[in-house]
Amino acid sequence: MGQTLTEKILDDHLVEGELETGEEIGIEIDQVLTQDTTGTMVWLQFEAMGLDEVQTEIAAQYCDHQTYQFDFKNTDDHRFLRSAAGKYGAYFSRPGNGICHNVHRENFAAPGKTLLGSDSHTPTPGGLGELAIGAGGIDVTVAMGGAPYYIEMPEVVNVRLEGELPEWATAKDVILELLRRLTVKGGVGKILEYTGPGVESLTAPERMTITNMGTELGATSSIFPTDEQTEDYLERLNRGDEYERLQPDDDAEYDDEIVVDLSDLEPLIAQPSMPDKVVPVREVAGQSVEQVIVGSCTNGGYEDVLPAAKMLEGREVNSTTEMIVAPGSKQASEMLAREGWVAEMMAAGVNFSEATCGACIGIGHVPSSDSVSLRTFNRNFEGRSGIEDDNVFLCSPEVAAAAAIKGEIIDPRDLADEEDGLEAPGIELPDEYDGSKTDLITPEEAPDDELVKGPNIGDVPLKDQLDADIAGEALLKMEDNITTDHIIPATQDILMYRSNIDKLSEFTLSRVDDTFAERAREADGGVLVAGENYGQGSSREHAAMCPMYLGIEAVLAQSFARIHRANLFNFGIVPLTIDEDTYADIDQGDEVEIVDDVYDAVTSGQEEFTVRVNGEEYTATLDASERERAILAAGGKLSWTKEQAQSDEG
Numbered sequence: 108m109g110q111t112l113t114e115k116i117l118d119d120h121l122v123e124g125e126l127e128t129g130e131e132i133g134i135e136i137d138q139v140l141t142q143d144t145t146g147t148m149v150w151l152q153f154e155a156m157g158l159d160e161v162q163t164e165i166a167a168q169y170c171d172h173q174t175y176q177f178d179f180k181n182t183d184d185h186r187f188l189r190s191a192a193g194k195y196g197a198y199f200s201r202p203g204n205g206i207c208h209n210v211h212r213e214n215f216a217a218p219g220k221t222l223l224g225s226d227s228h229t230p231t232p233g234g235l236g237e238l239a240i241g242a243g244g245i246d247v248t249v250a251m252g253g254a255p256y257y258i259e260m261p262e263v264v265n266v267r268l269e270g271e272l273p274e275w276a277t278a279k280d281v282i283l284e285l286l287r288r289l290t291v292k293g294g295v296g297k298i299l300e301y302t303g304p305g306v307e308s309l310t311a312p313e314r315m316t317i318t319n320m321g322t323e324l325g326a327t328s329s330i331f332p333t334d335e336q337t338e339d340y341l342e343r344l345n346r347g348d349e350y351e352r353l354q355p356d357d358d359a360e361y362d363d364e365i366v367v368d369l370s371d372l373e374p375l376i377a378q379p380s381m382p383d384k385v386v387p388v389r390e391v392a393g394q395s396v397e398q399v400i401v402g403s404c405t406n407g408g409y410e411d412v413l414p415a416a417k418m419l420e421g422r423e424v425n426s427t428t429e430m431i432v433a434p435g436s437k438q439a440s441e442m443l444a445r446e447g448w449v450a451e452m453m454a455a456g457v458n459f460s461e462a463t464c465g466a467c468i469g470i471g472h473v474p475s476s477d478s479v480s481l482r483t484f485n486r487n488f489e490g491r492s493g494i495e496d497d498n499v500f501l502c503s504p505e506v507a508a509a510a511a512i513k514g515e516i517i518d519p520r521d522l523a524d525e526e527d528g529l530e531a532p533g534i535e536l537p538d539e540y541d542g543s544k545t546d547l548i549t550p551e552e553a554p555d556d557e558l559v560k561g562p563n564i565g566d567v568p569l570k571d572q573l574d575a576d577i578a579g580e581a582l583l584k585m586e587d588n589i590t591t592d593h594i595i596p597a598t599q600d601i602l603m604y605r606s607n608i609d610k611l612s613e614f615t616l617s618r619v620d621d622t623f624a625e626r627a628r629e630a631d632g633g634v635l636v637a638g639e640n641y642g643q644g645s646s647r648e649h650a651a652m653c654p655m656y657l658g659i660e661a662v663l664a665q666s667f668a669r670i671h672r673a674n675l676f677n678f679g680i681v682p683l684t685i686d687e688d689t690y691a692d693i694d695q696g697d698e699v700e701i702v703d704d705v706y707d708a709v710t711s712g713q714e715e716f717t718v719r720v721n722g723e724e725y726t727a728t729l730d731a732s733e734r735e736r737a738i739l740a741a742g743g744k745l746s747w748t749k750e751q752a753q754s755d756e757g
């Protein structure tokens with residue numbers, strides 16, 4: 108039987124296990140990336156493990172999430188990150204140089220490589236045939252130290268593309284269509300592999316818009332085969348020698364198949380406040396729009412901003428609307444500036460911003476209360492924009508620019524009927540990506556060789572070995588689809604404490620209940636109860652680290668998002684799955700007791716646990732590999748890795 112492209116790359120990197128769906132496999136990692144919100148802990152853990160030097164082919168530290176400087180904290184963190192990159196041998200991308208995924212794809216992403224990143228949108232370079240996976244920071248730390256990355260072999264789903272996109276439909280509409288059909292849980296436990304005759308009509312940047320947002324489906328990764336489009340893109344990046352043709356075998360067998368006929372697509376939009384609330388733009392047309400933003404790691408490339416700029420040429424942003432353009436990389440900004448497009452957009456009324464995540468996590472350009480904001484981003488979780496009563500829609504740059512011109516949501520095809528000379532801009536790649544690279548510092552050029560820690564850099568929290576007894580109050584009962592933004596918000600006022608867990612933990616779950624942290628401290632621990640898909644969203648390990656720091660010992664949920672589930676193991680919190688009836692029977696404030704000796708049960712491979720609530724007994728399940736159980740028993744991955752190192756030495 109032939110192999111899928113996913114299997115071929117995994118086979119090339121396999122160090123442990125077999126490629127059987129659901130089996131745990133260990134793979135060698137070629138490249139790692141980390142960004143500033145997750146990076147400080149990555150390097151503090153690297154130091155705590157006593158590691159000397161990066162062992163992967165490429166390690167890159169980006170500063171993109173918190174680039175604005177309000178006081179010393181962010182700058183302290185950036186200085187620490189630069190010093191860690193210098194000391195241990197990673198590339199360092201300075202604040203303002205761009206979003207990790209954009210800068211990584213421009214400089215390092217390559218066909219056939221494996222990439223592990225402490226950011227949930229790490230799968231972006233799947234559009235270039237790289238197998239890229241998002242993970243918690245400590246998993247990245249360990250991989251950077253040269254150890255394999257362990258994962259349950261996902262199902263491989265064939266997403267067969269047919270036809271070609273019609274005018275005004277874009278790559279964003281392809282992934283929005285998949286979200287409409289499959290929902291934010293539809294990709295869990297799966298790698299989406301794109302095939303079919305429609306693939307060749309999509310340029311590499313368009314493919315990367317699709318793979319970037321596979322994360323919103325909950326997918327482990329998304330990948331395209333490589334072909335002339337991939338080679339063409341790499342050549343324009345002056346990296347043509349890194350091209351390698353990679354295709355699945357003709358007789359490859361997939362676990363499932365989804366067919367998307369590109370020629371059936373039309374401009375789509377995700378309504379507030381979930382990326383899968385997708386409808387045709389025409390269904391919500393006419394709503395007035397106060398803010399439009401083009402940017403982010405999904406649609407912030409040169410090729411994404413250019414269509415919006417072309418639509419604005421000779422036109423004006425409506426006086427009722429503010430339009431912001433924040434390219435994904437400084438290289439894109441620089442090229443658009445050299446070609447005169449920045450001036451053209453500014454003349455049309457655009458507010459041109461620096462290359463940063465910024466507004467995507469509520470840092471800057473917060474919308475006004477109860478107003479409509481159209482963004483080309485990948486997420487519109489409630490409150491992520493920086494205010495609770497936000498109404499954020501997700502769409503393509505073309506739909507965003509049309510709304511900016513009209514001042515209301517409008518299908519760009521309808522705007523073209525109204526506006527003389529407005530034509531579909533299509534996609535255009537530059538002859539050469541020729542921005543300067545001064546803000547990407549190579550390990551050889553690194554100015555530091557010692558760690559520099561300012562007062563904002565705290566210690567890595569450690570947990571003791573897993574307890575035999577777990578009992579305590581159900582401190583919080585939550586609904587379905589709780590995001591890591593709910594657990595630890597990524598807004599500026601909170602995330603500036605990312606390197607100081609004692610302070611950061613005060614904000615744990617404050618978006619759900621602002622008394623939570625105080626109650627958890629007073630109770631000296633307890634358990635959390637949640638519905639389906641608990642912990643979806645970012646890879647932020649703080650969302651497990653802070654509850655652990657507050658003494659949370661177990662989370663009882665109907666299901667867990669993949670990266671967050673791994674983070675719970677990594678920080679010694681027991682993730683137990685419960686059914687719908689058990690969920691319904693537990694109330695916030697109930698005393699919850701795990702009847703079994705938890706340490707013994709975890710280490711002996713027991714799957715079913717008895718949970719006593721108000722005198723009633725229920726069954727909860729721990730579905731975990733031997734390695735995950737060992738990590739949990741040790742009190743988390745840092746303790747476990749140290750134990751491993753000691754036993755290897757002994």
Ligand code: SF4
Nearest residue numbers: 228403404464467468
């Ligand atoms: Fe940055 Fe937003 Fe992309 Fe995350 S999703 S990397 S915050 S632009």
